[in-house]
Amino acid sequence: MSTVAEQLAQKQRDISVAEFFERNRHLLGFDNKRKALLTVVKEAVDNSIDACEEAKILPDISVEIIDMGNDRFKTIVEDNGPGIVKKNIPNVFAKLLYGSKFHRMLQQRGQQGIGISAAVLYAQLTTGRPARITSKTGKDEPAHYYELHIDTQKNVPQIIKDDVVEWSGKVSGVKIELDFEAIYQKGDQSVDAYLRETAITNPHATITYTTPRAEQFIFQRATSTLPPEAREIKPHPYGVEHGIMQKLLRNTQSRTMQQFLTTEFSRVSPFVAKEILVKSSIPNNSKPSDITHPQVEKMMSAIRDTKIMAPPTDCIVPIGAELLEKGLRKEVNAEFYTSITRAPEVYRGIPFVVECAVAFGGEQPKDESSRLLRYANRVPLLYQQGSCASFKAVAQTNWKQYGIPQTKGSLPQAPLTIVVHLASVWPPFTSEAKEAIAHYPEIIKEMKLAIQEVARRLAQYVRKKERVGAEGKKRSYIETYLPHVANALKNLLGISQKEESVVSSKLKEILEKKRGVLEKFDVDNPEYDEELASVGKDEIGADGEGNED
Numbered sequence: 001m002s003t004v005a006e007q008l009a010q011k012q013r014d015i016s017v018a019e020f021f022e023r024n025r026h027l028l029g030f031d032n033k034r035k036a037l038l039t040v041v042k043e044a045v046d047n048s049i050d051a052c053e054e055a056k057i058l059p060d061i062s063v064e065i066i067d068m069g070n071d072r073f074k075t076i077v078e079d080n081g082p083g084i085v086k087k088n089i090p091n092v093f094a095k096l097l098y099g100s101k102f103h104r105m106l107q108q109r110g111q112q113g114i115g116i117s118a119a120v121l122y123a124q125l126t127t128g129r130p131a132r133i134t135s136k137t138g139k140d141e142p143a144h145y146y147e148l149h150i151d152t153q154k155n156v157p158q159i160i161k162d163d164v165v166e167w168s169g170k171v172s173g174v175k176i177e178l179d180f181e182a183i184y185q186k187g188d189q190s191v192d193a194y195l196r197e198t199a200i201t202n203p204h205a206t207i208t209y210t211t212p213r214a215e216q217f218i219f220q221r222a223t224s225t226l227p228p229e230a231r232e233i234k235p236h237p238y239g240v241e242h243g244i245m246q247k248l249l250r251n252t253q254s255r256t257m258q259q260f261l262t263t264e265f266s267r268v269s270p271f272v273a274k275e276i277l278v279k280s281s282i283p284n285n286s287k288p289s290d291i292t293h294p295q296v297e298k299m300m301s302a303i304r305d306t307k308i309m310a311p312p313t314d315c316i317v318p319i320g321a322e323l324l325e326k327g328l329r330k331e332v333n334a335e336f337y338t339s340i341t342r343a344p345e346v347y348r349g350i351p352f353v354v355e356c357a358v359a360f361g362g363e364q365p366k367d368e369s370s371r372l373l374r375y376a377n378r379v380p381l382l383y384q385q386g387s388c389a390s391f392k393a394v395a396q397t398n399w400k401q402y403g404i405p406q407t408k409g410s411l412p413q414a415p416l417t418i419v420v421h422l423a424s425v426w427p428p429f430t431s432e433a434k435e436a437i438a439h440y441p442e443i444i445k446e447m448k449l450a451i452q453e454v455a456r457r458l459a460q461y462v463r464k465k466e467r468v469g470a471e472g473k474k475r476s477y478i479e480t481y482l483p484h485v486a487n488a489l490k491n492l493l494g495i496s497q498k499e500e501s502v503v504s505s506k507l508k509e510i511l512e513k514k515r516g517v518l519e520k521f522d523v524d525n526p527e528y529d530e531e532l533a534s535v536g537k538d539e540i541g542a543d544g545e546g547n548e549d
Contacts, residue, residue, distance in 0.1 A: 094157030239349020334362035393447035
């Protein structure tokens with residue numbers, strides 16, 4: 001007779017990652033029908049822009065959503081990228097955790113190889129319809145068409161149909177069609193908002209969007225220059241944990257410890273490697289596979305005690321202040337714009353860059369809280385705003401000292417759009433759905449410094465505008481009461497008609513000169529910057545940094 005343990009053991013088996021996410025699809029952003037529509041479009045568009053940039057092609061992306069009734073939608077996303085070779089199509093779209101990005105240390109939108117295959121899984125679960133994929137890799141190459149399901153027990157693709165089709169007028173690219181359950185609504189967390197915000201941080205892309213209501217929007221590119229190519233780097237020693245170090249030691253091809261340190265990590269020169277090994281009491285020519293657990297402990301401690309250059313920053317590609325402002329001008333109708341790109345910094349040995357921009361006034365709502373647009377690697381983050389480091393940095397900034405009203409702990413109340421962008425090799429998201437950035441102190445500090453810089457520029461503009469308004473108000477008073485003052489002076493002084501004409505002409509001449517000065521006034525004119533250079537002296541320190549609480 002079998003024991004209880006043996007009976008329990010018979011029920012145990014492996015769980016595939018597809019099975020896990022089949023039951024826990026909310027972890028990937030499919031926890032309600034409205035959000036599901038956004039997630040499907042987001043994953044497809046992010047993949048398309050990434051593929052185009054890698055192939056050095058200016059992205060032209062088409063997004064079409066068709067309402068099929070009964071909360072069912074067909075989504076078609078098509079790009080002009082390099083396409084996907086035939087043998088890889090099933091795995092790319094119908095196998096979770098399959099991709100080329102996870103092991104590469106450089107800035108990318110996607111990383112785990114889950115997103116688009118999770119969208120295929122969601123369509124399969126809600127409608128039972130297969131994903132339809134068409135791919136073409138060149139002008140003279142055939143277009144391959146697949147219909148795919150996912151075998152969730154094995155996490156492998158099931159090929160329903162494999163065919164060659166005509167795709168006229170297309171040099172190369174990918175088209176994916178999915179049928180799934182969803183709800184379409186406009187608003188700040190809709191597909192409409194996602195594509196509009198994507199157009200801001202990807203000014204080199206053109207996106208054509210057809211809504212379920214047959215409305216068409218075209219987000220034209222603002223530049224024909226592709227972003228610089230991010231370069232892959234090795235991990236930095238400061239960001240490597242004990243278990244990862246042991247894994248690297250087991251798998252390295254290096255023959256000596258000095259060679260291991262210089263080839264497996266960035267910014268470790270032979271001199272730095274020797275210093276680490278001396279502090280660890282490990283001979284230079286020791287074999288990596290012979291290093292014991294206590295020696296690894298000593299080496300990790302020695303790395304922390306050794307001064308090592310910050311990791312190289314060519315692995316990340318920020319948008320740039322000029323292009324970020326261009327993208328914002330293209331999509332937000334305002335009266336004042338400014339932007340900044342901070343110098344690269346590091347958290348856990350991982351380089352990152354923070355960028356910030358603001359758009360003030362114009363056609364934005366005046367009686368509501370400002371709008372915060374959060375991004376990570378150019379991708380909009382539309383959910384979990386309150387849990388995001390970007391929100392915390394904006395809310396903790398004292399906007400009142402910059403002339404913008406604010407309730408403590410909340411966004412400022414003004415006709416204001418604030419953009420905060422984090423560019424990094426590994427943005428620290430709070431969940432697999434990639435909806436919010438974790439609260440790393442180094443990241444929040446950089447965000448606050450960027451926000452304070454654009455807020456100072458905004459404060460100068462707001463105060464200049466207030467001075468113009470005050471001057472205009474004074475002028476209107478003078479124009480209103482000048483005739484009455486002239487008559488009173490005439491009666492009091494008993495001046496003649498001729499003298500009255502001379503005094504009147506002189507007063508008018510003075511007024512006209514004043515009016516000319518005010519009409520020439522431009523809040524963006526550098527001639528007036530010197531006059532208001534002292535604006536904000538109380539809130540701007542001598543080093544140029546904000547004196548925030």
